[in-house]
Amino acid sequence: MCADFSIFVNFLVTGCRIMGVDSQMLGTTGQYVVPLVLPIILPCVLLLLVRRLWYEYNVMSRDPASDLPLPDGSMGWPVIGETIGFGLQGSQFYEKKFRQHGRLFKTHLFGRPTVRVRGADNIRKILHGENDIVKSYWPATTQLLIGPESLTQSQGVHHVKLRKHVMTAFSHTALSGYISLIHPIMIKTIHDWCQVPGGVAGYPECRLLTFMVAGKVLCGFDCSKEETTKLIDYFEEIVHCFFSLPINLPGSGLNRGLKARDYIRQRIMANITLKETDDTQDALRILMDQKNEAEETPSHENIAANAIDLLVAGYASTASAACSVIIQLYKNRQILTKVRQELKEHGMDVSGSQLTLLKINELKYVTSVVKEVLRMSPPIGAAFRKALRTFELDGKQIPAGWTLLYSIRETIDFADVFTDKAKFDPDRFASERREDKTGDRYNFCIFGGGSRSCIGKAFAVLLLRMLVIELARTCNWELLEPDTLKIAHLPTPHPVDGMPVRFTKLEDVDHNANSVVFNCESE
Ligand code: HEM
Numbered sequence: 001m002c003a004d005f006s007i008f009v010n011f012l013v014t015g016c017r018i019m020g021v022d023s024q025m026l027g028t029t030g031q032y033v034v035p036l037v038l039p040i041i042l043p044c045v046l047l048l049l050v051r052r053l054w055y056e057y058n059v060m061s062r063d064p065a066s067d068l069p070l071p072d073g074s075m076g077w078p079v080i081g082e083t084i085g086f087g088l089q090g091s092q093f094y095e096k097k098f099r100q101h102g103r104l105f106k107t108h109l110f111g112r113p114t115v116r117v118r119g120a121d122n123i124r125k126i127l128h129g130e131n132d133i134v135k136s137y138w139p140a141t142t143q144l145l146i147g148p149e150s151l152t153q154s155q156g157v158h159h160v161k162l163r164k165h166v167m168t169a170f171s172h173t174a175l176s177g178y179i180s181l182i183h184p185i186m187i188k189t190i191h192d193w194c195q196v197p198g199g200v201a202g203y204p205e206c207r208l209l210t211f212m213v214a215g216k217v218l219c220g221f222d223c224s225k226e227e228t229t230k231l232i233d234y235f236e237e238i239v240h241c242f243f244s245l246p247i248n249l250p251g252s253g254l255n256r257g258l259k260a261r262d263y264i265r266q267r268i269m270a271n272i273t274l275k276e277t278d279d280t281q282d283a284l285r286i287l288m289d290q291k292n293e294a295e296e297t298p299s300h301e302n303i304a305a306n307a308i309d310l311l312v313a314g315y316a317s318t319a320s321a322a323c324s325v326i327i328q329l330y331k332n333r334q335i336l337t338k339v340r341q342e343l344k345e346h347g348m349d350v351s352g353s354q355l356t357l358l359k360i361n362e363l364k365y366v367t368s369v370v371k372e373v374l375r376m377s378p379p380i381g382a383a384f385r386k387a388l389r390t391f392e393l394d395g396k397q398i399p400a401g402w403t404l405l406y407s408i409r410e411t412i413d414f415a416d417v418f419t420d421k422a423k424f425d426p427d428r429f430a431s432e433r434r435e436d437k438t439g440d441r442y443n444f445c446i447f448g449g450g451s452r453s454c455i456g457k458a459f460a461v462l463l464l465r466m467l468v469i470e471l472a473r474t475c476n477w478e479l480l481e482p483d484t485l486k487i488a489h490l491p492t493p494h495p496v497d498g499m500p501v502r503f504t505k506l507e508d509v510d511h512n513a514n515s516v517v518f519n520c521e522s523e
Contacts, residue, residue: 118414120415202495212225217459238261330479366465382408411443
């Protein structure tokens with residue numbers, strides 16, 4: 001017993017020394033350890049031991065058939081892994097780890113061993129390995145909320161067929177038709193912004209504008225501002241509950257998410273019924289008219305599920321990019337001037353004048369501005385996959401069953417093909433430079449790639465180009481608190497304070513006003 005105790009004390013003393021407690025403080029025989037340090041040291045040593053065992057337990061899930069080592073990195077604390085650190089530090093968590101470990105590292109997030117990876121060649125391998133080495137992966141609650149019949153949640157052959165069907169809603173003809181649905185909403189919204197002399201909350205307004213546009217085109221909503229705000233609340237409740245536990249009890253995240261989802265679904269089902277007497281060519285109409293592979297018209301439930309899916313996938317990311325348009329064109333007045341020059345050269349500088357896809361496509365500089373906004377603030381930072389079998393990345397093994405997060409933001413941030421990266425420089429996309437097409441195209445992987453690439457890309461880019469055009473030819477704007485503007489990156493980049501902005505119609509602008517010095521911090 002006594003011997004056991006002295007071994008135990010020695011164990012604690014060793015533990016203290018490992019943790020940097022000096023020997024004078026401990027005493028040579030550890031006589032101070034028991035009364036003074038024991039209550040503090042014992043839990044610490046046990047915690048370290050448990051943490052080590054947890055690490056070993058996770059590392060044991062490496063594939064013994066592969067000689068390759070696991071990526072570097074830590075697995076955090078039992079069960080929670082590094083989820084809390086990630087929650088507290090946000091995107092800085094990843095940036096720090098990438099600087100520490102290079103292009104990939106292991107961690108433990110949301111209850112699963114995970115590898116986060118950056119680098120164009122690594123991303124290429126993952127995106128082109130869909131259904132072979134990886135498959136698209138969503139947490140269980142997300143799957144339950146969005147439903148297996150939707151595009152993002154479907155897998156394999158079903159996904160391929162469904163994708164072909166949904167693609168019809170984003171054809172050239174479909175997009176051309178959407179312009180007449182988007183444009184009046186955009187004109188009215190910008191006009192309303194200009195009517196508020198004290199300024200508006202820029203980020204919430206961008207969300208409202210994007211929801212009104214996407215809701216109208218994708219789901220047939222045609223609501224007042226108040227009703228749209230209510231729909232947004234329901235909609236955001238669904239998204240907030242994505243990562244909650246998959247337990248359907250009263251008050252649980254899943255339960256609240258399902259209620260919100262059912263409300264939105266009922267509203268879309270009502271819009272589908274209205275379609276019997278309305279032939280507006282929105283996405284609902286196109287999906288209803290289109291037969292699937294089996295030459296059947298999809299059920300209304302199925303169409304509603306896919307409309308919700310499209311809105312979930314597209315709304316927050318596009319709203320974030322719309323807000324970045326306002327920030328970047330305010331910070332870079334000379335770029336706004338060049339946009340106006342281009343509009344003038346093409347006879348498109350009159351506020352609210354008609355837009356067509358053909359005319360918009362002629363505006364190369366506007367397109368470059370949108371690309372540069374997306375490069376500076378990628379709306380989607382990363383996407384999930386699950387390893388179907390063990391494979392190699394950068395000389396390390398990715399074990400079967402582990403989660404992979406491919407990093408869009410860090411891949412773009414670290415890509416050498418972009419010169420003077422911190423500068424907002426749309427000309428990098430001009431035909432003489434084409435930095436996005438230099439080297440591996442996955443250096444600029446804003447919309448993913450392969451069979452899971454963004455299906456709404458053309459729609460999102462169209463909406464953003466229309467916003468640049470309509471803002472540039474209608475008004476000037478001023479961020480009211482530019483020095484304190486902080487950008488948080490999760491879930492999508494957004495100003496922490498909502499971003500107060502004052503819009504002024506061009507005809508009312510005081511052309512002698514001094515430009516404001518801008519200073520933007522990023523967190
Ligand atoms: C600037 C705005 C947008 C960005 C940056 C963006 C980005 C992305 C990315 C990176 C992916 C691939 C995710 C993965 O690899 O798992 C994706 C997929 C997807 N996006 Fe977007 N997106 C945007 C707007 C939209 C819009 C407006 C819609 C709908 C109209 C949309 C619908 C989808 C869908 C349905 C998928 C899943 C496709 C599939 O699984 O086959 N996105 N998006």
